[in-house]
Amino acid sequence: MAKTTYSFFPGCSLKASGHENTLSLLKFCEMVDIELQELDDWNCCGSSSAHSVDHEVARDLPWRNISLVPEGQPLLIACPSCMIRFKQSHLKLKNDLDLQKKYEKDWGRPFDPDLEIIHFFELFKRIRLRDYIEEPTKQLKGIKVAPYYGCMLSMPPDLRHEPSYYGLMEDALSRLGAQIVSYGYETQCCGTYLSVAKPELSQKVVTQIISRARDAGAECMVTACAMCHLNLEIRCSMKKPIPTFHFSEMLSMALGAEKQKKWFPKHIVNPIPLLKERKLFKSRSNGLGELKSIFTRKDVKK
Amino acid sequence: MIELKKGHGDLARDIQKLTGINFNGCLHCRTCSNACPFVDGMDYLPNVLLRLVQMGMEKQALESSTIWVCVGCNTCCSFCPMAIDIPMVMDALREKALAQGVKIGEPDILNFHNEVLKTVKKYGRTHKLEIMMRYKLKKHDFLSDVGVGLKMLKKRKLDLTPSKIKDKKALGKIFKK
Structure with a gap:
């Protein structure tokens, strides 16, 4: 089967304390013909802390990450909490033309309303496990x-x-x-x-x-x-x-x-x-x- | 419909301006309070907090521990029959509490958030070891969780050096304050 390439956002938890999670996830994707390219120079999504005390920082942190995704690649996120931050940030942009202008000015890239942001679970709709197991x-x-x-x-x-x-x-x-x-x-x-x-x-x-x-x-x-x-x-x-x-x-x-x-x-x-x-x-x-x-x-x- | 006396602060309108949430929607069915796993640590149940907002009882709402104990797990709002985004209300109330400089209901939790954001501002990513050390230092708590910390270090669950991003300029753009 042909390999599918995804941009991959690991997030701080996987990167720093869940090494075994990252390793096994990468291994799994490799085994089911999915290529993950780690998002170059990604930053923290703001986690639970940014939205708790500063909504602008909470909005801008995922914006920068979104602007780093190579054109046409879906973005795969392994952490459920990062996932919600990304989705909400992207949705806010999609519904607000003024914010889109700000995003484009701040990060120098046109806004892509069709960017696919998917959780690891979504892969199970796209592959059939039984194709890979005897x-x-x-x-x-x-x-x-x-x-x-x-x-x-x-x-x-x-x-x-x-x-x-x-x-x-x-x-x-x-x-x-x-x-x-x-x-x-x-x-x-x-x-x-x-x-x-x-x-x-x-x-x-x-x-x-x-x-x-x-x-x-x-x-x-x-x-x-x-x-x-x-x-x-x-x-x-x-x-x-x-x-x-x-x-x-x-x-x-x-x-x-x-x-x-x-x-x-x-x-x-x-x-x-x-x-x-x-x-x-x-x-x-x-x-x-x-x-x-x-x-x-x-x-x-x- | 609740009508406030002339001159009484309208907290519900203030929060609606920030979040777009219409507080007349809350029926006090208590679904949120029954779903929340952390009510034990809260002084007001989530629906009672919404009541405080409806009634314009600003001091009680902003100084409550509830707004800080809420972790935003979205359990309440995924069950809410009126689809009120309660965690978003908490976010807005926390920011208002900070802006007004009122007494913080759970200073430890605010301290934790500040330490997390400090490392994000510095490195672009969180650095758990530094967050923990600074948090404990500020709290003058040197003994609790030492065992857990050592176990995590041993299992490489706490990296000694932070993972950093290259584009430092971007961080300056995000953290203007």
């Missing part, structure tokens, strides 16, 4: 997963026409053989930065989410947001927390990626014992090499 239902067989979306499916009223991806992770993971656990807290927000400024609030919601999933029979959580991943790992007060995977890790693992050993040691809650128990942890050589790699942790030091 025996899909066996890949993740036996593992009980609790998909966790956090607030990524909630859209503000001006983006209500956006497609809803509810059920996408359930669909993809069950097609790959995983057993889906339903627990009622799939779309509860993790608290994002309250994890820093109000840790007790964040701890309460995170512990509630994970303990409900575990009580419903889940062995692990799966999330598509690097921020949620971090909060689920560091703010769970359970004595034996269950591990959290990035959706991209699960997908690459199912497609047979061999670089898993680079990702999993970066997790704070170690997922390797569970993967071994379910016979999902692949080592390139023999069992001995696998053990050695875990003890020496060469991949972490790099």
